[in-house]
Amino acid sequence: EDSFLSSWQHMLVKHDLVQNEWLTDLFNEREKWALAYGRDKFCADIITTQRSESFISVLKRYLNSQLDLLRFLEHYERLVEDQRFAELDEDCKANEPSMLYTHLLREAAKVYTPNVFEIVRKEAMMVLDCDVDRLSEDGSITEYE
Structure with a gap:
């Protein structure tokens, strides 16, 4: 466990993620996911x-x-x-890519012309490449970037 804690802290510092709220929350829930690893093999908590x-x-x-x-x-x-x-x-x-996007693109291909569909497809692929970070939280309002 000490090795894991040391490696985790090193990763946070190395990648400037010490203040990353998502990783902090994930780490606080580590008891739920740490058992999924054993003998250096992931086994999905089996x-x-x-x-x-x-x-x-x-x-x-x-x-x-x-x-x-x-x-x-x-x-x-x-x-x-x-x-x-x-x-x-x-x-x-x-x-x-997400099966949802695959289904949506299949439906879009039926509706749009090939040229317009290509624009829609490129936009959908850009959405899949986005990273979302939580900026702030105020009550029930959360702002993302």
């Missing part, structure tokens, strides 16, 4: 027994007691390949 049960169910789909050693290794290799592909697929999905 506890050990859940991981074991999940892995066993995956193994059962690929392996059975009737397999000789060669077939076992072939099936195991296939399991590893499929798991790697699934992880890469999830990584790709996580990096895609």
Whole structure:
């Protein structure tokens, strides 16, 4: 934990984020997210027994007691390949633009001419690239930049 706290503080100072309210709030809630990491691997807050049960169910789909050693290794290799592909697929999905924007753009393409749609598409992409920072908060009014 000391290593984490030291690294966190170093990151804040290095990137001039010590006064960043969002990161401060996030840090204050760290008990809720710190358990998601273990042995340097992110596991989305899945506890050990859940991981074991999940892995066993995956193994059962690929392996059975009737397999000789060669077939076992072939099936195991296939399991590893499929798991790697699934992880890469999830990584790709996580990096895609928001599904909401995809749906909105699909609808816009039906309504606008190609030239106008291209303008709308570029604007939508710029919205996805925006960073939003909270400037101030006064009661129920929050100002963002």
